[in-house]
Amino acid sequence: MENCTVVLEFILLGIPNTKGLETILFTILFITFLAFYLCTLLGNLLIFSAILTDAHLHTLMYFFLCNLSVVDLGYSSVSTPKLLANIWAQSRTISPGRCMSQVFFWHFLGSTECLLYIVMAYDWYMDICHLLHYLLIMNRRVCALLATGTWIASSLHYTILTSLTFMLPYYGSNMVEYFFCDIFPVVKLACADTYVIETVTFSNNGKVSMTCFPLVLASYIRIIYSVLKMNSAEGRSKAASTCTSHLAVVTLKMLVTPVQIFGNLVTPMLNPAIYTLRNKEVKAALRKLRGDQMPPH
Secondary structure: OOOOOEOOOEEEOOOOOOOOOHHHHHHHHHHHHHHHHHHHHHHHHHHHHHHHHOHHHOOHHHHHHHHHHHHHHHHHHHHHHHHHHHHHHOOOEEOHHHHHHHHHHHHHHHHHHHHHHHHHHHHHHHHHHOHHHHHHHOOHHHHHHHHHHHHHHHHHHHHHHHHHHHOOOEEOOOEEOOOOOOHHHHHOOEOOOOHHHHHHHHHHHHHHHHHHHHHHHHHHHHHHHHHHOOOOHHHHHHHHHHHHHHHHHHHHHHHHOOOHHHHOOHHHHHHHHHHHOOOHHHHHHHHHHHOOOOOOO
């Protein structure tokens, strides 16, 4: 009770376990993170622009990819600019309002991305395994509802968790032992019992990520079974390519998420490349966006 000063700003202490390595390591990290971030912005903006401007890409699959590009643009921008400012200019302070925004948008966009993976897996499952009924079931209205549902569900979920986090009283210490504001590092500074919020956050975050991978995997086991029964070699190749790309992205996210500093940068940067590198339609749209003349069909 000797220090009852209300916290007016938080101080981000940066990347854990790097004390004493600031000069060389931070220069390397700054260049690396900046390159990753610029590649993420460029890649996702190109994909987003190509899908919007090319009528050939106005299909349901690219509608979900467009949503994913928007998520990745926001997800990579939640913490990376502040991290770069921290490394370059030692700008460590952050207001409670901006700290709350980081907590909300990082979890909100991360959860939305996981739910989009599930929706995309279901879409491709219906496209490959129930082709005759695909357009009847997965029409534009249903897909719009599914996409909107992922955004709204994640938003409501993490509005509650963020509100619970910042309703706690914060007095005295304002040193956040992390490179951005996240729930667990912030609630450690609260002058109250944090058992409930920590338990709820841990269980909810675990449910989102642990639900995503099994559902996607189950969809692709069924898809692989259907692919193996196809008579067309071209159809098998196309379906296998699409499934491999999606499963690679989900697996990568599961692997890098525990190391958040890489999860914030690697997955949003690789998503455009993994999903579109072997996609002739997107390559054609990008050439058209660049102004190249398209060969006649």
